Amino acid sequence: MIEMDSMQFIVAIAFTTAMIMLVVGMYGYHLVVSGNRLRKAQRFAEAAIEFTPAFMTIVFDEQDRVAVFKTRDAASEKFFREAFAGKKIQELSFLPDALRSSASAPAEDRAEVTAPLKLPDGSILYLKWEMQNFTNNDNTAEFRFARAYDITTELLQKQKKLQALSATSSEDEERQRKRIAEDLHDRIGEILITSARLLDDLKKKNSSPEISKGLDELDRSIEQFTRGTRSLIADLVPPVLYNVGFVAAVEAFATDFARQHNVVVRVEDAWQDFQVNQEIAIFLYKAVREFLHNAIKHGGADEIVISLSRAEHTIAVTVQDNGSGFTVEDSQLTLNTDSGFGLFNVKNRAEYYGGGVAIGVSADLAGGQIKVWVPKV
Numbered sequence: 001m002i003e004m005d006s007m008q009f010i011v012a013i014a015f016t017t018a019m020i021m022l023v024v025g026m027y028g029y030h031l032v033v034s035g036n037r038l039r040k041a042q043r044f045a046e047a048a049i050e051f052t053p054a055f056m057t058i059v060f061d062e063q064d065r066v067a068v069f070k071t072r073d074a075a076s077e078k079f080f081r082e083a084f085a086g087k088k089i090q091e092l093s094f095l096p097d098a099l100r101s102s103a104s105a106p107a108e109d110r111a112e113v114t115a116p117l118k119l120p121d122g123s124i125l126y127l128k129w130e131m132q133n134f135t136n137n138d139n140t141a142e143f144r145f146a147r148a149y150d151i152t153t154e155l156l157q158k159q160k161k162l163q164a165l166s167a168t169s170s171e172d173e174e175r176q177r178k179r180i181a182e183d184l185h186d187r188i189g190e191i192l193i194t195s196a197r198l199l200d201d202l203k204k205k206n207s208s209p210e211i212s213k214g215l216d217e218l219d220r221s222i223e224q225f226t227r228g229t230r231s232l233i234a235d236l237v238p239p240v241l242y243n244v245g246f247v248a249a250v251e252a253f254a255t256d257f258a259r260q261h262n263v264v265v266r267v268e269d270a271w272q273d274f275q276v277n278q279e280i281a282i283f284l285y286k287a288v289r290e291f292l293h294n295a296i297k298h299g300g301a302d303e304i305v306i307s308l309s310r311a312e313h314t315i316a317v318t319v320q321d322n323g324s325g326f327t328v329e330d331s332q333l334t335l336n337t338d339s340g341f342g343l344f345n346v347k348n349r350a351e352y353y354g355g356g357v358a359i360g361v362s363a364d365l366a367g368g369q370i371k372v373w374v375p376k377v
Contacts, residue, residue: 055127055150056080056117059143064089067143079120089144094118099129099146114151126152164352174237174282181236184229192226238285246281247271247308250288250317254306261296268307276315277377280353284317287346287372291319294343299323299368314355316373320362326370346372 059068066084071077084092089100096115114128127148134143199222203215233239241249251267258265276284288306295301301323309316347357355374362369 053149054147055125056148058084058092058146060089060146061143064144066092073119076120095146096129099131117148124152125150126155160352162348177236181233184233184236188229192222192229195222196226241281241285242278246276246285249281249285250306250308253285253289254292257292263296263301264303265292266305268305271308271310271315274310274315274376280374280377283349283353284372284374287350288317288319290342290346291370294370295319295321295323295368299325301367303365305365310376314373314375316371318369318371320365320369321367322362322365323367325361325368326359343370350374 055073056071057069058066061067066087066089069077069081069084071080089095092100094115094117096113098113099115114126117125117127119125128151130147130149132145132147134145196219199215199219203212203219206212206215238249238253240252247267247269251269254265254267257263292304292306295304299321301321303322305320307318307320309318343357343359350357350372353374355372358371360369360371361367
C-alpha cells in the first residue's frame with residue numbers, strides 16, 4: 001500500500017513538473033515570438049525613418065498598444081516615447097478619429113488623414129498620417145504601422161497662394177464695384193436728375209388736379225428711387241472713403257449703423273491723422289462692417305465701440321461689444337459661408353498684408369472683442 005502511494009506521489013510530481021515545464025516552454029516561446037515581432041517592428045520603424053520621408057512612425061502590437069516609436073525630431077523623441085509607451089491607440093488623443101478607428105479595419109484597408117501635432121516646445125506641425133495593417137500567413141493581425149509625413153511647409157505655401165489669390169480676387173472685385181458705382185452715379189444719376197427737372201416743368205405747366213396728383217406720385221417714386229440708388233452706390237463703394245478718408249468713413253458708417261439698428265456705436269480714434277493707403281483702407285473698412293454686423297446678428301449686442309490704434313510698426317482696428325461673445329468655431333476663424341466677406345477672409349487678407357486677427361473677450365463691455373492689425377505702409 002505504501003509502495004502504491006509512493007508511486008502515485010512520484011507520478012503526480014512528474015506530471016506537475018511536466019506541466020510547469022510546458023507552461024515555461026510556452027511562455028518562453030511567446031517571449032521569443034514577441035521578441036522577434038518587436039525586433040521586426042523596430043526594423044520597420046527604423047527603415048521608415050531612414051529610407052522614407054516619414055517624420056514619425058508608431059508600431060502597434062496585436063493588442064493595439066504602442067510597441068515602437070521613432071521620430072526624426074531628436075529633441076522630442078524621448079518625450080513622446082515616454083508619453084506613448086504601452087498606451088493603446090484609442091488613448092492617443094492627438095491621433096485623428098479616422099486613424100484610430102482604422103485600427104479595427106480589414107488588413108487590406110489603409111487610412112490617410114491630415115492633422116496638427118503640438119511639439120513639446122509649443123510649435124505646431126501638420127502631419128499626414130497613414131495607418132497600415134500587417135498580417136501573418138493565417139491572415140491575423142501581427143502589428144499595425146502608422147507613418148506621419150510633415151506637410152507643414154507644403155500647407156503654408158498653399159495657404160500663401162490662397163491668400164494671394166484671395167487678395168487678387170478682392171482687388172478685382174473692388175475695381176468692378178467701383179466701376180459699377182461710377183456707372184450708376186453717372187448714367188442713372190443723370191437720368192434721375194433730368195427726370196426730376198422735366199417733372200418740375202410739367203408740374204408748372206399743368207393745371208389739372210388729377211394730373212397733378214399723378215405727377216406728385218411720380219415725383220415721390222423718383223425721389224425714392226434716387227435714395228435707393230445712392231444707398232446702393234454707398235454699399236458698393238462708400239464715396240466718403242475715397243473722398244475724405246478711412247476715419248471719416250468709419251465714423252459715417254457708425255452713425256448710419258447706429259440709426260438703422262437702434263444701437264449705440266462709439267468711435268475712438270487714436271490714429272492721429274495717420275493716412276493709410278486706399279487698398280488697406282478698403283480692407284479695414286470692410287472688416288469693420290463685418291465685425292459690426294456679426295456683433296448684432298450673432299452676439300445680440302446693443303453697444304459697440306470701434307477703436308482705432310497704432311503702434312510703432314502697425315495700425316489696428318478693435319471692435320468691442322456687450323453681446324454674447326464669440327463661439328468656439330468663430331474663435332478658430334474657420335470658413336463661414338454665411339457672409340460674403342467673413343471672419344475667415346478677414347484673417348486671410350490680414351495675414352496676406354503681414355498682419356493678423358485676434359479674438360477674445362472685451363474687458364470693458366464684457367462681450368466679444370476682435371482686433372485686426374496690419375503693418376504701416
